[in-house]
Amino acid sequence: MLKRIEELIGNDCPDLPSLLDGLPVGVALLDDAGRVLMLNKALEALTGYSRDEVRGMPCRHVLRSRACVQGCPHGRDDLPGAGVETDCINRHRRKIPVRITPVRVSDGNNRPVCVLDVVEDLTAMREIEARLSQATGQGQIVGRSPIMEKLLRLVPVIAQHDTPVLITGETGTGKDLLAESTHKASPRSREPFVRFSCGPMPPELLDAELFGRMLDGTAEFKPGRFQQAQGGTLYLSEIADLPLPQQMSLVRFLDEGVVLPLGASKTVRVNVRLMASTAESPERLVRAGQLREDLFHRIAAIRLHLPRLKERGEDLGFLLHHYLNHYAARFKKNIKGISPEALRLLCSHDFPGNVRELKNIMEFAAMVCTDDNIGIGHLPGHLPGLLESAPAKSRAATGRKSGRKHTEER
Amino acid sequence: MERRVLITVARDEIAPRFDLATEALLLNISEGGEILQRKSFLLAHASGDELCDLALSRDIGVIVCGGIEEEYYHYLRWKRIDVIDAIMGPLERVVQRLADNRLRSGDILYDREAEHS
Numbered sequence: 001m002l003k004r005i006e007e008l009i010g011n012d013c014p015d016l017p018s019l020l021d022g023l024p025v026g027v028a029l030l031d032d033a034g035r036v037l038m039l040n041k042a043l044e045a046l047t048g049y050s051r052d053e054v055r056g057m058p059c060r061h062v063l064r065s066r067a068c069v070q071g072c073p074h075g076r077d078d079l080p081g082a083g084v085e086t087d088c089i090n091r092h093r094r095k096i097p098v099r100i101t102p103v104r105v106s107d108g109n110n111r112p113v114c115v116l117d118v119v120e121d122l123t124a125m126r127e128i129e130a131r132l133s134q135a136t137g138q139g140q141i142v143g144r145s146p147i148m149e150k151l152l153r154l155v156p157v158i159a160q161h162d163t164p165v166l167i168t169g170e171t172g173t174g175k176d177l178l179a180e181s182t183h184k185a186s187p188r189s190r191e192p193f194v195r196f197s198c199g200p201m202p203p204e205l206l207d208a209e210l211f212g213r214m215l216d217g218t219a220e221f222k223p224g225r226f227q228q229a230q231g232g233t234l235y236l237s238e239i240a241d242l243p244l245p246q247q248m249s250l251v252r253f254l255d256e257g258v259v260l261p262l263g264a265s266k267t268v269r270v271n272v273r274l275m276a277s278t279a280e281s282p283e284r285l286v287r288a289g290q291l292r293e294d295l296f297h298r299i300a301a302i303r304l305h306l307p308r309l310k311e312r313g314e315d316l317g318f319l320l321h322h323y324l325n326h327y328a329a330r331f332k333k334n335i336k337g338i339s340p341e342a343l344r345l346l347c348s349h350d351f352p353g354n355v356r357e358l359k360n361i362m363e364f365a366a367m368v369c370t371d372d373n374i375g376i377g378h379l380p381g382h383l384p385g386l387l388e389s390a391p392a393k394s395r396a397a398t399g400r401k402s403g404r405k406h407t408e409e410r
Numbered sequence: 411m412e413r414r415v416l417i418t419v420a421r422d423e424i425a426p427r428f429d430l431a432t433e434a435l436l437l438n439i440s441e442g443g444e445i446l447q448r449k450s451f452l453l454a455h456a457s458g459d460e461l462c463d464l465a466l467s468r469d470i471g472v473i474v475c476g477g478i479e480e481e482y483y484h485y486l487r488w489k490r491i492d493v494i495d496a497i498m499g500p501l502e503r504v505v506q507r508l509a510d511n512r513l514r515s516g517d518i519l520y521d522r523e524a525e526h527s
């Protein structure tokens with residue numbers, strides 16, 4: 001077979017090397033044992049090896065991709081049609097994110113001739129993704145207070161392991177965001193992050209939603225959240241709302257790594273990191289019989305607590321300005337700051353809705369503000385300080401009116 | 411002077427990547443090129459950090475590996491460990507070259523003719 005390929009490169013098809021060199025993506029021509037027959041110019045630049053140097057070498061040593069080492073597709077009958085996103089390390093010790101798409105080439109009689117590995121450099125795409133993620137603020141949790149800095153320092157450490165995590169904290173403290181940040185900092189970040197809210201639901205439907213179901217009368221399988229999160233992270237919000245039988249299934253997953261889909265007779269192994277959250281004290285939930293104690297001890301292997309906003313010290317001022325800048329930019333307003341009166345009123349507020357409430361207040365204020373500074377009149381009227389004083393209330397109403405007018409004019 | 415060398419291994423060849431290796435071979439090589447000690451390590455999972463820890467805890471002087479990320483390379487150099495990287499080849503040939511003190515970064519030790527046969 002190799003002779004046929006060499007003929008293809010050398011004699012029968014003399015233009016093949018120049019054809020491959022003209023492609024803007026990296027291409028490796030491999031024999032059926034995964035040895036390099038040729039690299040095109042783009043791949044020479046990416047790997048740092050010339051085609052003559054590595055001719056006949058196993059491609060795993062030339063591409064050095066994670067996919068080569070952890071699940072080489074060559075030699076398998078079922079070459080994946082879609083590309084595999086992975087990373088490779090080149091001769092210059094640079095780690096490069098790539099997508100590798102193996103394409104099997106057959107002759108007229110459907111006999112395999114060789115395999116083309118198409119290697120796309122994803123560096124630029126990853127940079128754009130990172131910029132977009134920063135711009136939208138997705139998956140980012142911020143804080144300057146010592147308590148939050150301590151927590152944020154833990155995230156990259158915790159992210160490196162597959163140990164289950166339980167996040168506690170009142171509503172609006174950022175539990176979902178913390179879970180997503182942990183996932184994004186983890187080696188699983190390229191895999192799905194699946195969020196599931198354990199709200200009231202019929203048990204059968206809940207089983208199907210979580211663990212998947214075998215469709216009646218067919219061999220078809222409808223994946224559940226566990227299968228959707230394969231390779232990534234499954235985050236269960238308000239875990240204590242889950243009925244006790246489903247909690248038992250989670251215990252089994254944490255012990256054995258398997259789940260039993262609805263209607264199936266055999267368990268299925270899944271590779272998922274489990275995170276969960278609750279707004280209540282888990283100890284109280286265990287005492288009340290709402291959370292199984294065995295599940296609590298397993299899921300709380302790592303436990304993170306998000307404090308109330310009022311307990312976060314200087315974070316209040318920091319987050320006020322953080323969200324003010326964020327929404328001023330979004331609404332294209334030239335707002336420079338917050339007036340001392342408005343700041344005093346906001347600092348005296350208790351924020352029962354925590355960061356979510358503060359974010360909503362700043363969104364409203366930035367939306368209605370037509371001045372350089374956020375004043376009392378731009379704050380939502382339901383804030384206790386504004387409700388107590390009638391003049392302030394009337395100012396608030398004026399502010400809202402002016403905001404409405406502004407919106408209508410636009 | 412005796413050399414302590416750690417080689418990252420995958421089956422019977424050099425592991426293509428340092429951070430994905432789960433096996434390592436520790437060699438003590440005498441000044442005359444004699445292999446004094448040969449010890450294998452199996453890691454529970456692939457981890458560049460753990461390999462660095464292993465090298466530091468075992469007082470390794472030289473690491474031999476395939477591809478290695480810049481971060482690990484500079485860290486090991488900073489810890490005064492020599493890194494002979496980008497090696498491709500069967501383990502025993504690499505060991506022989508090491509013993510002869512002729513192994514250099516980027517060496518390809520596969521037999522090209524044999525690969526084609």
